Amino acid sequence: MRPTGDALLKRWHGMLGLSRQSPPSWYRDRLREELQERRLAKTRWQKLSEASDVFFSSSRARYDGYPVRRLPPFVISRHGLVYTYMLAKFTLRWKFYRTAAIMCNAPHYDSVREVVNPSKDQKLEEVASRHQIDPVAFNKAAQRSIDLANAANLPFYLHLTLHQLHLITTYLIDYRIEFPTHPSEKTQGFSMMPANCENASSNVSGSMADLQLNQPTTPENRSAFDHKAVVVGLYGIPGSGKTFLLNKLKQELGQTQFSFYEGSEMISTVVPGGLDAFQSMEEQEKAHWRRHAIDAIGKNCADSGQVAVVAGHFMFWSEEQEAGRPVYTLNDLEIFTHIVYLDVLAEVVERRRLDDTERSRPSTSASHLHKWQQEEKTQLRDLCRRHGILFSLVSPSPTLLNKVSRLLREFKYHNEEYNLSQAKIKLDDVVVANQRQLETVLVMDADRTLAAEDAGALFWKRVSDSRPLQGAASTLNTLFSSPLGHSYTAFRQAVLIYEETANDEEFDTLCQEVALAVTMHPEIVSLLQLVAEQKHVGAVVVTCGLRRVWDKVLERERLSEKVKVIGGGRIADGFVVSAAVKGALVARLREVHHMRVWAFGDSPLDLDMLRKADRAIVVVGEEQTRSKTMDVALTNAIDYDGLRAHQAVLPSNASPRLDTTKLPMIKLTEPAFVKSLLCDRYTHDGLQVLCATDRNAAKLLATRMRDAAVAGPDLREAHRRVGWYLANEFVADVMGLEQCPIRHVLGHQTRGYQLFHEQQTTIVALMRGGEPMASGVNDAFPLAMFLHASDADDIKLHHLQGQLTVILVDSVVNTGKTIVKFVQHVRKLHATIRIVVVAGVVQAQCLSGGSLNQTLARHAKLHLIALRLSDTKFTGSGTTDTGNRLFSTTHLS
Numbered sequence: 092m093r094p095t096g097d098a099l100l101k102r103w104h105g106m107l108g109l110s111r112q113s114p115p116s117w118y119r120d121r122l123r124e125e126l127q128e129r130r131l132a133k134t135r136w137q138k139l140s141e142a143s144d145v146f147f148s149s150s151r152a153r154y155d156g157y158p159v160r161r162l163p164p165f166v167i168s169r170h171g172l173v174y175t176y177m178l179a180k181f182t183l184r185w186k187f188y189r190t191a192a193i194m195c196n197a198p199h200y201d202s203v204r205e206v207v208n209p210s211k212d213q214k215l216e217e218v219a220s221r222h223q224i225d226p227v228a229f230n231k232a233a234q235r236s237i238d239l240a241n242a243a244n245l246p247f248y249l250h251l252t253l254h255q256l257h258l259i260t261t262y263l264i265d266y267r268i269e270f271p272t273h274p275s276e277k278t279q280g281f282s283m284m285p286a287n288c289e290n291a292s293s294n295v296s297g298s299m300a301d302l303q304l305n306q307p308t309t310p311e312n313r314s315a316f317d318h319k320a321v322v323v324g325l326y327g328i329p330g331s332g333k334t335f336l337l338n339k340l341k342q343e344l345g346q347t348q349f350s351f352y353e354g355s356e357m358i359s360t361v362v363p364g365g366l367d368a369f370q371s372m373e374e375q376e377k378a379h380w381r382r383h384a385i386d387a388i389g390k391n392c393a394d395s396g397q398v399a400v401v402a403g404h405f406m407f408w409s410e411e412q413e414a415g416r417p418v419y420t421l422n423d424l425e426i427f428t429h430i431v432y433l434d435v436l437a438e439v440v441e442r443r444r445l446d447d448t449e450r451s452r453p454s455t456s457a458s459h460l461h462k463w464q465q466e467e468k469t470q471l472r473d474l475c476r477r478h479g480i481l482f483s484l485v486s487p488s489p490t491l492l493n494k495v496s497r498l499l500r501e502f503k504y505h506n507e508e509y510n511l512s513q514a515k516i517k518l519d520d521v522v523v524a525n526q527r528q529l530e531t532v533l534v535m536d537a538d539r540t541l542a543a544e545d546a547g548a549l550f551w552k553r554v555s556d557s558r559p560l561q562g563a564a565s566t567l568n569t570l571f572s573s574p575l576g577h578s579y580t581a582f583r584q585a586v587l588i589y590e591e592t593a594n595d596e597e598f599d600t601l602c603q604e605v606a607l608a609v610t611m612h613p614e615i616v617s618l619l620q621l622v623a624e625q626k627h628v629g630a631v632v633v634t635c636g637l638r639r640v641w642d643k644v645l646e647r648e649r650l651s652e653k654v655k656v657i658g659g660g661r662i663a664d665g666f667v668v669s670a671a672v673k674g675a676l677v678a679r680l681r682e683v684h685h686m687r688v689w690a691f692g693d694s695p696l697d698l699d700m701l702r703k704a705d706r707a708i709v710v711v712g713e714e715q716t717r718s719k720t721m722d723v724a725l726t727n728a729i730d731y732d733g734l735r736a737h738q739a740v741l742p743s744n745a746s747p748r749l750d751t752t753k754l755p756m757i758k759l760t761e762p763a764f765v766k767s768l769l770c771d772r773y774t775h776d777g778l779q780v781l782c783a784t785d786r787n788a789a790k791l792l793a794t795r796m797r798d799a800a801v802a803g804p805d806l807r808e809a810h811r812r813v814g815w816y817l818a819n820e821f822v823a824d825v826m827g828l829e830q831c832p833i834r835h836v837l838g839h840q841t842r843g844y845q846l847f848h849e850q851q852t853t854i855v856a857l858m859r860g861g862e863p864m865a866s867g868v869n870d871a872f873p874l875a876m877f878l879h880a881s882d883a884d885d886i887k888l889h890h891l892q893g894q895l896t897v898i899l900v901d902s903v904v905n906t907g908k909t910i911v912k913f914v915q916h917v918r919k920l921h922a923t924i925r926i927v928v929v930a931g932v933v934q935a936q937c938l939s940g941g942s943l944n945q946t947l948a949r950h951a952k953l954h955l956i957a958l959r960l961s962d963t964k965f966t967g968s969g970t971t972d973t974g975n976r977l978f979s980t981t982h983l984s
Contacts, residue, residue: 891917933957
């Protein structure tokens with residue numbers, strides 16, 4: 092069924108994500124200001140703009156839970172232009188501030204959600220201050236857009252890129268909006284713009300006349316906004332502080348958007364005769380009134396639109412009894428949407444109960460209270476998972492009130508629809524922030540796709556190594572094997588488990604430890620490095636797992652600036668990623684952003700995005716680490732759902748999935764794959780040449796190499812030193828360094844450095860003249876593989892598999908034909924590997940228009956490093972041949 096206009100407005104306000112205002116009177120005061128400005132408007136366009144402000148203020152108040160006016164029934168001839176103008180203006184203002192934050196490199200640009208008019212005095216400074224952005228940089232970035240708009244004689248909020256405007260209009264049209272029509276409206280189709288501006292003016296006036304002052308929003312009018320009423324149970328054993336916390340929450344949150352109930356007081360209200368009469372009833376009759384009480388709370392909540400917070404008991408258990416007596420009802424399980432459990436130390440509860448002067452509590456030992464508490468938590472977790480209720484465990488701390496308040500505010504608006512809208516906004520932000528003209532995007536899963544490891548499993552292993560775990564609460568395996576499966580609710584529950592396991596600082600530390608234990612597939616790293624250099628191809632990681640871990644992994648690989656991660660793991664992320672979200676984001680890239688999508692995944696959670704992509708690549712790991720349920724799901728997707736995919740086996744010696752007819756194999760390093768991905772359009776800087784000719788160190792080193800009196804072992808030693816120098820001075824700069832642990836001379840562990848991905852580097856000595864210099868390079872990088880090659884064909888595929896860089900070393904480059912032959916051969920074997928050529932002497936002519944420069948200019952990720960350039964066109968032979976001089980064979984020539 093198509094969404095109504097009310098549903099559209101709800102989605103739109105959810106996308107804007109503006110902060111709710113306090114006190115509630117702010118909304119009424121704001122609306123009065125807008126009405127006054129509308130009355131003072133003179134021109135047609137001023138009236139249109141101010142009318143849209145009135146409609147915005149009214150709809151925002153309604154969305155935030157403070158309805159001050161009812162929007163009139165939608166009549167196209169009266170309201171079409173106003174709604175169109177309102178949606179465009181405020182969406183573009185929102186995008187304006189977000190873009191300005193991105194342009195000035197604000198670290199938390201995605202939290203900038205503003206729609207105030209920046210043309211008004213001091214608004215830019217106010218926004219910058221609210222979001223802790225440098226006001227000078229922010230004002231400069233914003234002013235650039237405003238100045239450009241003024242130059243074009245446009246209002247600032249209409250001067251954004253056509254692409255951004257397209258995104259907004261597509262977002263609105265994408266939902267096929269069907270507004271509820273006025274009975275007098277007979278037309279089946281309509282134009283969003285009236286025939287002329289005169290009609291526009293009268294339409295605006297009519298729109299304003301339809302607004303009815305002070306008329307409350309009725310349940311019928313609100314129905315398009317409603318989802319299941321949010322009812323939160325506040326549980327904990329008697330003495331854990333439920334009533335105290337409930338009263339604090341009432342003061343903190345107010346009672347406009349929230350309502351608060353003490354379970355026993357609610358029972359006293361609904362039971363004739365009150366609580367005393369209830370206490371004298373049989374258990375069956377008590378259960379009836381408990382059901383009646385929770386039903387009444389649920390109805391009140393549904394009617395008012397408030398979030399209900401209900402403090403109650405799950406079970407009673409005296410120390411003499413063998414087992415506790417549950418007092419929950421099936422109605423509780425149907426009505427509660429969330430449960431917050433106060434997990435207070437049993438010893439603290441025991442002391443509180445003894446010190447309680449207001450209530451008479453039986454004496455109960457700490458050991459029994461602990462057993463009671465554990466039983467409640469175990470049963471509640473299980474019941475919540477079987478009934479789709481989100482369960483959150485909170486412990487006493489100085490920030491408990493703030494934490495629970497934050498949870499309740501988030502529970503109020505977070506649902507599956509909102510979740511998807513936030514994920515789409517994040518994707519749009521990634522696209523907008525990318526300054527390149529992207530045509531193709533790689534969408535990659537993370538766990539067991541980018542790397543063989545599952546970061547979630549490693550996270551829980553780290554937690555279990557550092558602290559005792561409490562059964563099903565400790566891992567996600569039980570959660571995802573429960574009736575919740577891999578649903579939106581399951582992933583939301585996973586976030587709450589992460590929240591209860593570690594605070595923000597602990598979580599970040601754990602993620603850092605996990606990231607260090609993750610090793611990305613070198614084929615994936617090499618591919619992403621190539622993609623990062625392209626202007627028309629980009630990549631984004633979309634993970635159901637821990638965004639923070641993969642942010643850190645990509646940062647370590649120096650890919651984080653170009654490859655962004657969309658994922659969750661914390662409430663602050665704002666959304667979770669499920670299989671449905673992955674599929675929706677791929678569809679959005681294709682249908683809204685009009686991009687070609689290559690999707691990479693490894694598990695059933697990736698099948699939806701693989702189906703919706705233009706090209707699908709199933710990443711297949713080793714049998715002991717790959718998904719155990721993928722084969723059946725993949726077969727069904729291919730046989731019945733029309734999936735057409737290839738498989739990339741990583742590492743290359745792993746066995747393939749299914750059969751290679753049903754799921755053909757592809758290699759990510761093959762030239763044909765890269766050519767297809769890049770559409771045969773490489774973006775690169777050509778051959779990058781670094782030369783030490785004018786450096787004093789180079790002059791000293793070159794002296795020994797050119798001295799005719801130096802030959803044999805002495806000359807080989809001179810070449811070795813040159814290789815060592817060029818490796819340390821230039822290759823290290825080109826490839827970068829990474830930290831490594833070393834033992835200090837004083838005996839403690841400290842930090843050292845080595846070549847970035849040194850163990851995934853192959854040094855090739857071009858025989859025979861390049862061997863001594865290659866040995867010097869190897870001295871600098873001792874962890875690298877060392878290979879002798881008399882001919883290019885001596886380099887085999889297995890020498891490059893799993894490697895990220897190959898260093899070709901020769902003593903002299905004359906025409907460059909030999910180097911070209913080696914480079915082309917390497918590229919045939921591995922299309923994305925980085926190639927660095929190291930040489931002692933390079934003839935300048937082969938670089939300035941010669942075959943070397945012309946041929947290699949078409950290759951990406953290629954550097955040439957030389958000790959010196961020579962203008963001499965002489966090619967050595969016999970006694971002047973470098974190889975003969977190095978190995979004392981001049982007499983054989």
